[in-house]
Amino acid sequence: MKKKEIVEAILGKQRNTLPAIPNAQAFAPTNIALCKYWGKRDRELNLPLTSSLSISLGKKGTRTEVKKNHANHDEIVLNQQSVDPSSSFCKRLIEFLDMFRTDENLYFHINTETNIPTAAGLASSASGFAALVLALNKWFNWNLKEQELSILARLGSGSACRSIWPGFVEWQMGKREDGMDSYGVSISEVWPELCIGLMIVSGKEKPVSSREAMQRTVTTSPFYSLWPAKVNEDMTAIKPVIQTRDFDSLGKIAESDAMAMHALMLSAWPPINYACPETVLIMQKVWELRRDNLPVYFTQDAGPNLKLIFLKKNISQIQSAFPKVDIIQPFIDK
Numbered sequence: 001m002k003k004k005e006i007v008e009a010i011l012g013k014q015r016n017t018l019p020a021i022p023n024a025q026a027f028a029p030t031n032i033a034l035c036k037y038w039g040k041r042d043r044e045l046n047l048p049l050t051s052s053l054s055i056s057l058g059k060k061g062t063r064t065e066v067k068k069n070h071a072n073h074d075e076i077v078l079n080q081q082s083v084d085p086s087s088s089f090c091k092r093l094i095e096f097l098d099m100f101r102t103d104e105n106l107y108f109h110i111n112t113e114t115n116i117p118t119a120a121g122l123a124s125s126a127s128g129f130a131a132l133v134l135a136l137n138k139w140f141n142w143n144l145k146e147q148e149l150s151i152l153a154r155l156g157s158g159s160a161c162r163s164i165w166p167g168f169v170e171w172q173m174g175k176r177e178d179g180m181d182s183y184g185v186s187i188s189e190v191w192p193e194l195c196i197g198l199m200i201v202s203g204k205e206k207p208v209s210s211r212e213a214m215q216r217t218v219t220t221s222p223f224y225s226l227w228p229a230k231v232n233e234d235m236t237a238i239k240p241v242i243q244t245r246d247f248d249s250l251g252k253i254a255e256s257d258a259m260a261m262h263a264l265m266l267s268a269w270p271p272i273n274y275a276c277p278e279t280v281l282i283m284q285k286v287w288e289l290r291r292d293n294l295p296v297y298f299t300q301d302a303g304p305n306l307k308l309i310f311l312k313k314n315i316s317q318i319q320s321a322f323p324k325v326d327i328i329q330p331f332i333d334k
């Protein structure tokens with residue numbers, strides 16, 4: 001199994017160490033891609049077909065505690081409720097933990113708290129796997145570099161490799177077959193005025209997982225071959241825009257990138273449409289506000305929820321247009 005070999009290569013001799021302390025905790029923010037990751041060149045290692053760029057959402061994310069479980073099985077607790085071991089969530093996590101089990105009698109007790117809806121296109125798996133890797137790093141005292149932590153998180157969920165850092169993060173796609181050059185890189189730029197508004201349309205589990213939707217798009221969309229060039233163009237354009245804090249260009253790049261990704265999904269077969277009627281109503285409202293000269297944009301991931309992008313000086317107008325909006329100031333809410 002390739003994944004285990006990567007873990008072996010990263011942990012080296014430390015692979016066999018037992019936990020250093022009774023328990024360890026870590027937090028990782030969720031992240032929202034402004035230039036999306038949509039398509040894998042290696043499905044086992046979650047290696048992407050393009051680079052991508054995200055912003056981490058401050059205090060929105062996942063806090064995870066790891067300790068030894070004294071029963072003969074792993075135990076996962078999510079938001080204070082024990083997770084059914086036969087659920088796909090639990091199986092995915094245990095499969096991930098298996099790569100780090102140093103002794104067949106070592107069972108994990110994972111206590112995880114998240115302040116974002118899981119599996120609703122709000123990147124809960126991104127912050128989940130990143131927080132887990134950070135907590136394991138402390139528990140086993142691996143002392144890994146951030147790059148290595150990013151690679152390990154990527155093995156759990158691709159976008160998790162960007163959740164190791166706050167602020168803007170670029171996931172460099174890399175070229176190597178083993179993915180050792182495919183990890184997140186923090187962008188040092190700060191933009192305190194930048195706001196993200198979560199518009200939760202539904203907290204329900206999505207009907208098609210991002211994993212399945214991504215693969216279906218790559219294999220069946222007649223337009224997928226256009227996507228790498230589109231993301232590369234967006235990636236090249238967005239970096240100077242972040243440096244110069246050119247808000248309208250940032251919003252336009254992010255919205256257009258997301259719309260292009262969803263257009264690919266609509267052209268897949270069977271088609272994938274994550275939007276529900278309320279999603280479309282919010283999009284139309286955003287376009288109407290823009291026509292009235294309010295600078296607001298949105299992005300959408302693998303779910304019906306939208307993330308509004310706007311500046312601090314427009315908070316009150318955004319709140320009156322969208323009373324349910326949950327506002328995050330990624331560079332201020334720490």
Ligand code: PMV
Nearest residue numbers: 033036037157158159301302
């Ligand atoms: O990492 P995954 O498998 O949850 O995929 C994430 C895909 C998007 O959220 C839609 C895009 C992205 O870059 O985060």
